Amino acid sequence: MPNTDATDLASSVGANLPFLRRYARALTGNQDTGDRYAAATLEAILADSQPFDAGENLKVALFRAFHLVWSSAGAPVGDADSKLSASAQNHMSKLTPNSREALLLHAVEGFSKDEIETIMSLDPGEGDDLVTIARREMLDAISGKVMIIEDEAIIALDLSAIVEEVGHKVTGIARTRTEAVELAGRERPDLILADIQLADNSSGIDAVNDILAQFDDLPVIFITAFPERLLTGTRPEPAFLITKPFSEEQVRSAVSQAMFFSSTETLAA
Structure with a gap:
């Protein structure tokens, strides 16, 4: 492969790697396991980049390479x-x-x-x-209680409607870090949907960390316009991440996935 082609391939793989790692974590249910198979995929590509040379869509080829590696290992999930x-x-x-x-x-x-x-x-x-x-x-x-941390009223209402449409209860909507902690304290949620940047310039991540300090085993879905800023390899990373602008289907899927992975039975009503 000419050096220019190799550089272009490396650049494209690098641009799509955060999304492959997001997928691998959600798929395996464990960050370490997901990263291990993402790394094995990169090693496989270095050994044989033929699917990329053939002109296949690079993102499709990257995810296909991951699936070949993961499936050949027996499609494992994390411990x-x-x-x-x-x-x-x-x-x-x-x-x-x-x-x-x-x-x-x-x-x-x-x-x-x-x-x-x-x-x-x-x-x-x-x-x-x-x-x-x-x-x-x-x-x-499953069904359960969902808490929403979002400072934009229209987006918050959209999220609330989607969540309720699929059978979950919304415990409330918080616009700031302080409101979020207070809301969680009044009614423990089974799942948190959290924007990153909040109304008072506080952080949704900080709000979630405050809540998780009180409650164990709460699944969290972060919502952001800049997912690559969170998918950096620096711990902790979110297992579930929705990119703005989002679709109803993305929210339904992420909520169902996060709820499902946290419990196998109907959650507290």
Whole structure:
């Protein structure tokens, strides 16, 4: 491969790596496990970059390479580090094979059904079927209480409507770090949806950390216009991250995924 081509490939892979790592973490349920397979994917690409040389869409090729590596290892998830995660992994084993991967690729990463079939080596039409199955299985699995941290009223109302539409209860909407901590203290949520930048220039991340200091095992979904600023490899990193502007499907999928991975039973009503 000419040096210019190699430089272009490295640049493209580097630009898409944060999103591959996001996908790998959500897929495996464990940051260390996800990063390990993302790193193994890069090693595989260094050893053989043929799919990229062939002119395939670079992001599709990167995710396809990851799937080949991850699938060849038996599609593992991370070691459970709590009772909740152990229960969630047990429930995941009962899902329709490949459905969760297809849903993440489509709803969170934005791949088309055709691209999903390429990434996962599926038959034509199978990607659409798997996304439909996954959405139904995830939504039917659990319901719970969701707290929203968002300072823009219209966005907060949109999030609230989406969350309630899929069967969850919204405990309230907080616009600042202080409001968020107080709201969580009044009614413990099962899930937090948090914007990064809040109305008083406080940080949604700081608000979440304050809340997590009080409650263990709360799943969190961060919402940001600049996901690459959080997906840097510096700990801690969010397992679930929605990019602004978001779609209803992205929110539904992320909420269902986060809820599902945190518990296998109906959460507190």
